[in-house]
Amino acid sequence: xxxxxxxxxxxxxxxxxxxxxxxxxxxxxxxxxxxxxxxxxxxxxxxxxxxxxxxxxxxxxxxxxxxxxxxxxxxxxxxxxxxxxxxxxxxxxxxxxxxxxxxxxxxxxxxxxxxxxxxxxxxxxxxxxxxxxxxxxxxxxxxxxxxxxxxxxxxxxxxxxxxxxxxxxxxxxxxxxxxxxxxxxxxxxxxxxxxxxxxxxxxxxxxxxxxxxxxxxxx
Numbered sequence: 001x002x003x004x005x006x007x008x009x010x011x012x013x014x015x016x017x018x019x020x021x022x023x024x025x026x027x028x029x030x031x032x033x034x035x036x037x038x039x040x041x042x043x044x045x046x047x048x049x050x051x052x053x054x055x056x057x058x059x060x061x062x063x064x065x066x067x068x069x070x071x072x073x074x075x076x077x078x079x080x081x082x083x084x085x086x087x088x089x090x091x092x093x094x095x096x097x098x099x100x101x102x103x104x105x106x107x108x109x110x111x112x113x114x115x116x117x118x119x120x121x122x123x124x125x126x127x128x129x130x131x132x133x134x135x136x137x138x139x140x141x142x143x144x145x146x147x148x149x150x151x152x153x154x155x156x157x158x159x160x161x162x163x164x165x166x167x168x169x170x171x172x173x174x175x176x177x178x179x180x181x182x183x184x185x186x187x188x189x190x191x192x193x194x195x196x197x198x199x200x201x202x203x204x205x206x207x208x209x210x211x212x213x214x215x216x217x218x219x
Contacts (some may be wrong), residue, residue, distance in 0.1 A: 002185075002217055003192040004210060005030035005063050005172070009045060010143045010196030016050075017057050019206060023199065026207035027214065030063040030085070032174070032194045034143075035078075037068035040092045041141035048081045055082030063194075065113065065174070067140050068092060072099040079106035087111030087134050087172075090122040100129045111172070115140060116148050120158055127165040132192070133158060138175030143196040147176025152188050159189030179216035186217050193217065 006028050011019045020031055033051060038044040051062060061084035068074065071088040072095050078086055086103045090096050090112055103110040111132030114122055116139060123133055135158055137151035155173060162169050172192035173185050182193060199209045 001214075002190055003029035004213060004217075005032040005192055005194045006199040006210070007032040007034055007143065007174070007194050007196035009034040010200040012200070017053070019200060020054060020058055022206040023210065024058050024060050026210040028060060028210060030061045030192070031058060032063045032065060033083075035064060035066050035068060036141065040069045040089065041067045043141045048077055051078060051081040051083055061085060063087070065134065072102055075099060075103045076106045079103065079108045083108055085109040085111055085132060087113050087132060089113045089115070091115055091118060097126055097129065100126060104129070113174075116151060120154060120161060123158065123161055124165065127162065127169060130166065130169050132170050132172055133162060134172040134174055136175050137173055137177070144201070145176055147178070147181055152184065155185065155188040155190060179212045182213055182217040183219040
């Protein structure tokens with residue numbers, strides 16, 4: 001059974017605390033926080049203040065995904081704000097190794113993310129420095145996008161790379177995750193499923209949506 005990490009990018013921000021608590025009560029494993037700066041991606045979302053506000057509210061790990069340029073300038077502040085996992089993008093900094101070291105030195109788990117067209121070779125030289133390898137299955141920047149089918153083949157190759165170099169590293173998939181593809185993602189190698197609109201969107205409750213995703217992932 002994979003870990004389920006609802007992305008609050010798709011939550012109702014007028015009721016953010018309430019919705020995070022609902023996700024926790026429904027059995028979420030992590031809370032995924034998408035930080036965007038309007039430079040690395042064409043959108044601006046949330047920052048340190050949101051992480052600080054959520055930290056005393058939930059016991060769940062806060063999985064902070066930095067879609068920002070020069071993330072090494074900010075990783076320590078996000079850890080201080082309460083992040084348990086901090087993931088940076090390989091495309092966003094020339095100092096990937098330094099950023100990963102800073103995250104771990106600050107006391108959090110370190111993740112590296114790759115966009116859909118970025119070669120998986122990026123993972124090879126730093127796999128030993130990682131706790132999490134995040135595979136984007138949409139182009140980052142906006143929630144509710146359609147899953148890119150080629151991501152399944154990339155996921156299989158990433159799993160083989162991970163299994164060979166550092167089997168303890170978790171593989172996370174982010175983008176277009178839904179009950180329709182959850183089982184296939186797990187079969188191909190996903191350990192953590194990030195889902196935004198599939199959890200917080202639609203007419204069903206958060207508990208119903210999370211339950212549907214969990215049941216689908218077991219299939």
